[in-house]
Amino acid sequence: MTGFVYQMPTKIISGRDCLTGRGELLRPLGKKALIVTGRSSSENGALADAVTALRNNGREFSVFDGVRPNPTLDCVQAGAEQARKTGAEFVVGIGGGSALDAAKAVAVLARQPRPDEEIFSGGWSEDVLPVAAVPTTAGTGSEVTQYAVLTNDFAKTKTSISSPAFFPKLAFLDGKYMLGLGRAVTVNTAADALSHAVEGMFTLRSTPLSDLAALESVRILFSLFPKLEEENFRLSCEDRDELLYASMLAGTVIAQSGTTAVHAMGYPLTYHHGTPHGEANGILLGEMLALCAERLPERTEKILAAAGLKTTGEFKAALKRVLRSDAAYTREELERYAREAAKNPKLAGVTYRPDEEDLLRIYLESGLVKKEGTGAGV
Missing domain, CATH: 1.20.1090.10 (Dehydroquinate synthase-like - alpha domain)
Structure with a gap:
């Protein structure tokens, strides 16, 4: 066997009602959260559970629900601006791959602001807001990766930004949020x-x-x-x-x-x-x-x-x-x-x-x- 390096820093919590049941795991991430999501999370119960988990553990929060499929730079820049204005100390991403990727991009841009033309140039530091991920679709696996895939109008395609610092700290897996898909x-x-x-x-x-x-x-x-x-x-x-x-x-x-x-x-x-x-x-x-x-x-x-x-x-x-x-x-x-x-x-x-x-x-x-x-x- 040849040598290899394996890194998986995300803590995975799986099971029914795990977000509300293990909400205390959010406490070390900070006192103020920004929830990054799309509109569907209010319909599948994930947003309500996140709000319950945050409130039960004495955490303040605001909601950015402007994520759409294939998130744009305008979207993640707006989310990062809201994170800075509200003093968010961590991010809770709720949704499919687009929402989770947007959450990771918001988390880094909140601490490392960049103009659009420099976002895909790499060189990110470890100064990133911690992220808790709550997937509501089963496909991207974004809750356990260091990538955020964004629409790149400069190259007319989709492009990922990445850094080991982008790994979510927590991933809550509960299939009940997908029952309506x-x-x-x-x-x-x-x-x-x-x-x-x-x-x-x-x-x-x-x-x-x-x-x-x-x-x-x-x-x-x-x-x-x-x-x-x-x-x-x-x-x-x-x-x-x-x-x-x-x-x-x-x-x-x-x-x-x-x-x-x-x-x-x-x-x-x-x-x-x-x-x-x-x-x-x-x-x-x-x-x-x-x-x-x-x-x-x-x-x-x-x-x-x-x-x-x-x-x-x-x-x-x-x-x-x-x-x-x-x-x-x-x-x-x-x-x-x-x-x-x-x-x-x-x-x-x-x-x-x-x-x-x-x-x-x-x-x-x-x-x-x-x-x-x-x-x-x-």
């Missing part, structure tokens, strides 16, 4: 988690521990695929807990390994066309794994075994049944996105070493070329 959001976020687990197996930074988490995440997600395929879609609270656990595991994977080609290729589909992030990843993941099977068959076989499958064809078919995506783009667009993705730093540590031709092949063989006269892919 519809099929599309549930499936797309599950596909995002799956992409994290699979991509994390094919980077130079993967470790034996991250591989274990990746394979367990794949196993759990595929065990739930039959329920995700059902026409009369319905998941129990326990099923939601399992999805959330699998997402968290996959988050710990990319915290060590980072993401790879699928994310680099999916970002322009989201930025330019509004394709949900998880769906964009999911429709590309099968062909990426097929390429990996040619170049790294042993690792691919481990993933297939964890999924209970024998071939990459079965893997692709399972994803198509679950996603039911009709996303489609022109060939010219896909050629441009392949050129752009080939320059993405995410490809530097990829063990299967895809080039621009490989990336275009993944796009095309994923059936994404728009048919003439329709909006559907081939």
Whole structure:
């Protein structure tokens, strides 16, 4: 076994009503909180639980609920300004990946203000407000990563900022907040988690521990695929807990390994066309794994075994049944996105070493070329 470094500083608290039941864990973070969230948290009960936990432990708070999907720099700058004005000493992020990423960005910008044009230049210090994360979707794993993915209008894509200081101090996992999620959001976020687990197996930074988490995440997600395929879609609270656990595991994977080609290729589909992030990843993941099977068959076989499958064809078919995506783009667009993705730093540590031709092949063989006269892919 080769040497490795594994860092996971986030304390994970899992279980029913864990936020209100273990709210005392918030006390060491500070006396004044800024809750960063979107509007859905008031509907799923997470915001009310956070307010209860803070009040029960004598903490003051204000709420910034301006987060929307794919958070912009205007959004996180406004949140950071509110944090400074209210004297917030810590941040509670509530929501899906967008809200949690925004919370981490707010936490750093509150202490390290920067103009928009310098936000993606790196070089962050450790002077960051502590963050407690409460995920209300199961996909990004942002509650256990050091990344914050933001809309980058300068580069016309999505770009992550990162630092070890961005890891949340606490992550509260409770599947009850996801009971009201519809099929599309549930499936797309599950596909995002799956992409994290699979991509994390094919980077130079993967470790034996991250591989274990990746394979367990794949196993759990595929065990739930039959329920995700059902026409009369319905998941129990326990099923939601399992999805959330699998997402968290996959988050710990990319915290060590980072993401790879699928994310680099999916970002322009989201930025330019509004394709949900998880769906964009999911429709590309099968062909990426097929390429990996040619170049790294042993690792691919481990993933297939964890999924209970024998071939990459079965893997692709399972994803198509679950996603039911009709996303489609022109060939010219896909050629441009392949050129752009080939320059993405995410490809530097990829063990299967895809080039621009490989990336275009993944796009095309994923059936994404728009048919003439329709909006559907081939």
